[in-house]
Amino acid sequence: MPPMKFFSSFLILFAAMALFIGSCGENEKARSYLTKNEYEGAVAAWKLPEDWGENPSALGIMAGSFHVKTAEGPMGRIGVMPFRESVDISTIINMFAAELGHPDYNQTSILSLIQEIRLENRSFELVRLEDKKANTEPRSALLALYRAEGQTWLFPFVASRKLIDEQLENFHAFLSSTILRSGSTPLRAINPSPVPPSTLGHQPTWEAPDHWQRKPTTSIRMGNYVVSGESGESLDFSITSFPGDVGGILANVNRWLGQVGMDATDESGLSRYMSDRMIDEKPAKLVIAESNDQALYAAILFHEGRSWFLKLMGDRNLARSEKKNFIGLLDSFCLGDH
Amino acid sequence: MAEPKYFSSSLIQRRKNFAWLIPLADLRLTLTLLSLSMVLIFVATLEQVRVGIRGAQSEFFESFYGIWHYPEQFWWGEFLHPLPIPIPGGYLLGGSLIINLLAAFLTRFQWTGKKMGIQLIHFGIILLLVGQLATQALQEESRMLINKGGTVNYLERFHGVELAFIEVTNPNSSRVVAFPQKLLQQDGLHYFPDLPFKVRVLQFGPNCDFKALPPAIRATGPSESVNRGVAQSANLQIIPKPEDFSSEGMNFAYVVFELLDGAHSMGVWAAISHPAGNHFWAQIDPSIADLAFQPIRKNGELWGVSLRAEREYLPYSIELLGISNEFYQGTDIPYNFESEVLLRTDDNQSRRALVYMNTPLRHEGKTFYQYQMNKAADYTVFQVVRNPSWLIPYLACILVSIGLLWQFSFHLARFLSRNASSNHRTA
Numbered sequence: 058m059p060p061m062k063f064f065s066s067f068l069i070l071f072a073a074m075a076l077f078i079g080s081c082g083e084n085e086k087a088r089s090y091l092t093k094n095e096y097e098g099a100v101a102a103w104k105l106p107e108d109w110g111e112n113p114s115a116l117g118i119m120a121g122s123f124h125v126k127t128a129e130g131p132m133g134r135i136g137v138m139p140f141r142e143s144v145d146i147s148t149i150i151n152m153f154a155a156e157l158g159h160p161d162y163n164q165t166s167i168l169s170l171i172q173e174i175r176l177e178n179r180s181f182e183l184v185r186l187e188d189k190k191a192n193t194e195p196r197s198a199l200l201a202l203y204r205a206e207g208q209t210w211l212f213p214f215v216a217s218r219k220l221i222d223e224q225l226e227n228f229h230a231f232l233s234s235t236i237l238r239s240g241s242t243p244l245r246a247i248n249p250s251p252v253p254p255s256t257l258g259h260q261p262t263w264e265a266p267d268h269w270q271r272k273p274t275t276s277i278r279m280g281n282y283v284v285s286g287e288s289g290e291s292l293d294f295s296i297t298s299f300p301g302d303v304g305g306i307l308a309n310v311n312r313w314l315g316q317v318g319m320d321a322t323d324e325s326g327l328s329r330y331m332s333d334r335m336i337d338e339k340p341a342k343l344v345i346a347e348s349n350d351q352a353l354y355a356a357i358l359f360h361e362g363r364s365w366f367l368k369l370m371g372d373r374n375l376a377r378s379e380k381k382n383f384i385g386l387l388d389s390f391c392l393g394d395h
Numbered sequence: 396m397a398e399p400k401y402f403s404s405s406l407i408q409r410r411k412n413f414a415w416l417i418p419l420a421d422l423r424l425t426l427t428l429l430s431l432s433m434v435l436i437f438v439a440t441l442e443q444v445r446v447g448i449r450g451a452q453s454e455f456f457e458s459f460y461g462i463w464h465y466p467e468q469f470w471w472g473e474f475l476h477p478l479p480i481p482i483p484g485g486y487l488l489g490g491s492l493i494i495n496l497l498a499a500f501l502t503r504f505q506w507t508g509k510k511m512g513i514q515l516i517h518f519g520i521i522l523l524l525v526g527q528l529a530t531q532a533l534q535e536e537s538r539m540l541i542n543k544g545g546t547v548n549y550l551e552r553f554h555g556v557e558l559a560f561i562e563v564t565n566p567n568s569s570r571v572v573a574f575p576q577k578l579l580q581q582d583g584l585h586y587f588p589d590l591p592f593k594v595r596v597l598q599f600g601p602n603c604d605f606k607a608l609p610p611a612i613r614a615t616g617p618s619e620s621v622n623r624g625v626a627q628s629a630n631l632q633i634i635p636k637p638e639d640f641s642s643e644g645m646n647f648a649y650v651v652f653e654l655l656d657g658a659h660s661m662g663v664w665a666a667i668s669h670p671a672g673n674h675f676w677a678q679i680d681p682s683i684a685d686l687a688f689q690p691i692r693k694n695g696e697l698w699g700v701s702l703r704a705e706r707e708y709l710p711y712s713i714e715l716l717g718i719s720n721e722f723y724q725g726t727d728i729p730y731n732f733e734s735e736v737l738l739r740t741d742d743n744q745s746r747r748a749l750v751y752m753n754t755p756l757r758h759e760g761k762t763f764y765q766y767q768m769n770k771a772a773d774y775t776v777f778q779v780v781r782n783p784s785w786l787i788p789y790l791a792c793i794l795v796s797i798g799l800l801w802q803f804s805f806h807l808a809r810f811l812s813r814n815a816s817s818n819h820r821t822a
Binding site for chain 1: 566574578588589611627630692699
């Protein structure tokens, strides 16, 4: 037999073998099936109104963050914040009250602000805070709270007064669409609570100027001060700490820029507001941003898996005059771990 | 009835009909293939030291050829080691042997009762080779880990991962859409009707190193484009690594993928699979615990995505009632691992069983062997084997035995008959 014929017959037989081996493998396709739900975490799902968009970089304490799509671009901030336990409503409202120039509320004084609405057989507590500080483009905060199964869900909507009025119907539709179920493990977003001393093992220290008026600390703020000017203007200073990086630098800076009425920026624009600084011998970031009437001075420190924020915010002129004191406080800040 | 022309019982006629097969039936080819098989076994045994059992099996037995480098520590190793030496693989040798035997069957063997033993022996060997090939292609090995008091209704493959999207909005049932590893390895865009988005696989790797970078440092490599999920929030740097085939190897498979709502990008995620189970992520670092379930919300539904060991759900479940392990007195050498289980089928039938060494539980084509146990942590692990061709080696051995018996009996009978006639003549 000629060698060519030998090889061709061998090849044919071998190809048949190879095909057999190849065809014996599993048919690789995506599979879909139903199974028992074994997910133990909290469930938060929603449907966004058509003219709302998602803020992809919003992480950390937010389970979700959205904006309203307008002809001028994304406006306003809407969020979903889970709290792993039933927290006092005044604690939550005071998180926003200070930034809008409101006094601290207690459990009694907050009652007059609460409006209860029922949506899809669920009861939500609504509180609307108007901006008492800004002269132009006054902002509002519309806060909705839902409590179930020992968990509290906060839906803050912070935007211009006009936009909130326009979007009220969408906001209610959004609240109606939410599916909220607490789980045995916490939601991805972490309860913004101060560091418990038992896990921290040490407490941070700092030196504040004498004329900065100390206010009671809250479940969020481990340092809480108000700085008053001669003409009634004021500054709010807070020290907060959270596990993780709570969304990272960009997300936090953009949130703050929104609070002082400035446009959000991107990674490349961060350098306009941010510079490096050492705090407690650790590398940190200093953020300086000023709008026409408001200013934000803040320091961000990431250390051992936690984020530390030292933030001074309020009247621009007063902030400028207090800048030296703010820097002095940063220099005195010590985490107490050495 | 007329005999088929092609498969005539006459050897001469068959040699004419299958003349082209005659060279393939050459005994020298058989001997060459058997010799090469011995070389293959020798080389693969040496290579086990370098790549482990699974690596050697994959590289040399489950392939048509393998590349071997002469060991450096052998004679002239410093000169010969750099040379890549091709070694015929298991598929090539096994396949060639089957062809060789079939050709011999058709063109060399006489199909007579006198030679039937030889035919049965060779047919048994062919069956043995085919059986091994079928086992290679069809056998599935998985594990089932059950905590004491817990009930499990799925298996996890020892090797291979899947990208699973799990919808958990309904408290009673979960919808799961899983993309197997082979699909992830192809990259490209994948669409599935049950998913409210499309999945574009950007990069997949069987193993990686990873570390969380400080927030100020931007990740490079596979996770550079990631802008959503845990890899983004924890600023994870993924460093691809080759797959570790050794028996102790821990492979952290990873995938970087983009989700698309129509043509609109929803973002780029990364997922990493923990070889011991994704629940271990929380123990490594709480900031990456969500690698076990990265939330994605769409159309009022909460989906979670994770890269996990490929799963197979069963139409029955197994509850672990109790475990016991006993050791030889004064030693750490176990002499008995035992799991008491309750098997429940979907139609509410149930049965208790004890699974221990050499006494597996068999159900619906699957065999559950006692594999690992942790008394302190109160869990047991079964190795679960499904092999549809398990019967073939037994049939092959029976055929070979019958063939040998037939052949020897035939010779014995002939010898006795000759002996008897010779004695008769002498008398």
